[in-house]
Amino acid sequence: MNDTDLPDPHSLMSLADQVVLITGAASGIGKAQVELFLAAGASIVAVDVNEQGLERLCHLGEVARLHLQVADLAQADDITRVINSALERFGRIDVLCNTAGVLDGYKRSLDIDEALWDRVFAVNIKGLYRLTNAVLPGMLARGKGVIINMASVAGCFAGGGGAAYTSTKHAVLGYTRQLSYDYGRKGIRVNAVCPGMIETGMTTAVLSDRESKLMKVLASVPAGRLGTPLDIARVSLFLAGPGADFIHGAAITVDGGLTIK
Structure with a gap:
């Protein structure tokens, strides 16, 4: 391969003329995805239950593409x-980012009531499944599409959440792999991102106790810091773009090295 065969590095992260649907878009990781994907040239469908949070996205000044x-x-x-x-x-819809999710307060099985259990599964799994099925027919008809599911390191081991949250994130990884297996040859790329300890509005309460077990774990993280929503958005952008064309069914861990030992 010579220099003339190499792609323009900038094109590998470009989403020009792409339409991206992002859930959980009003804050945290979803908001960072909206901002970064707009900068990469995409048109964005920003979805969230928080109307006021969504309205704050208008300051981005990309009304025609938002x-x-x-x-x-x-x-x-x-x-x-x-x-x-x-x-x-x-x-x-060219790219679906299933980013929205809810926590369960680190409740153990005997401590979580069915209402909260059902709510966590309804958003983290069933909503993801419904949205995926809603966009898949169009993607299959065009012979291409990208789906990025937001999992968690809690999908890889116990202790990263409570009984419901941990169960849903394990399910997200299984669903991601099965989608890739079923539809990869039909032009659909499906991958998951597994964030570690990320400082967002959703995790503020958990991370505010500097003496907590989680914060003591942070001291051993090679990166030496909490992650940011932008850390996750950058990986999402790569997975959405042409540079990730040969990545199928992967679970990309973005945790500052939290899980290496």
């Missing part, structure tokens, strides 16, 4: 409305 949709991913009708609105606005 479509805001308030939705509760636990509600099937909301998902149908989001997809219909996105298709009406942009005509297709």
